[in-house]
Amino acid sequence: MAEQVVPVKRTAVTMPDYVRSVVRCWGTLFGVIPLEQSIGVLFAQYMIETGGRACWNFNLGNVKHVKGDGHDYQMLNGVWEGVSPAAADQLVASGQAVIDTNADHIKAVGPNRKSVVFTPPHPATWFRAFKTLDEGMLEHLQFLSKRFSKAWEQVIDGDFVAFAIMLKKLGYYTASAEAYSAGMRGPFNTLVASSTYEELVASMKEEPETEVEDVDPTDAKLWDRDIELENLVSVMHQGASRLIIEDLLAERHRQMLNE
DSSP: OOOBBBBOOOOOOOHHHHHHHHHHHHHHHSSSSOOHHHHHHHHHHHHHTTTTTTOBBOOOOOOOOTSSOOEEEEESEEEEEEEEEEHHHHHHTTTTTTEEOOHHHHHHHHHHOEEEEEOOGGGGEEOOOSHHHHHHHHHHHHHHHHTTTTHHHHHHHHHHHHHHHHHHTSSOOOOHHHHHHHHHHHHHHHHSSHHHHHHHHHHHHHHHHOOSSSSOOOOHHHHHHHHHHHHHHHHHHOOOHHHHHHHHHHHHHHHHOOO
């Protein structure tokens, strides 16, 4: 891939569109329907990373570009990061960054850290760029599940606090884990309290079936997905609690992790 610089384009994603994309891409990658709480963790991370508005070229997790990663990229203005006081002094002295005076940023990086701001063309301002929402989502799910596999376990569990803590340990972000998880709480609760997930899964079941010839009935992934969807919609129509719905799919997700 050419790894070309592309124009910065705002691509804010609504909660319903985000949920639909996760369901599509999760199914493509893992062959199952994600739990609502799992989507909640991912959406909460999207919101803490972008604020719901500062999403550029469908980079849903603000993942940096580095030479050789095969991705086109964009250069963003005003990128702030938390670094050690010594590193901050060195960056400022060399003209690579300036001290950040934003009170929210200073608080977010935590004690014994300094917030600094980078401007293009410094490599700290390079972020991956994607053409579509699903292209960005597929890459983000693969990126988390492979490179940050220990944190991915927390996505499966639907635990946004443990997810934030593990991402911090693995070096995903430079703010404090407390600030990161606190920022995820509201979006997570908003998603799981809404009917977006249930309505989407129900609508998937109501879509007209298309005839498929020469399908091998031993294709486990195809049949497992149909069975899961049938059972999930059934218990939802019966007014079952979310805990029952979680139990229905949780074991299958565990199996997929070990395949």
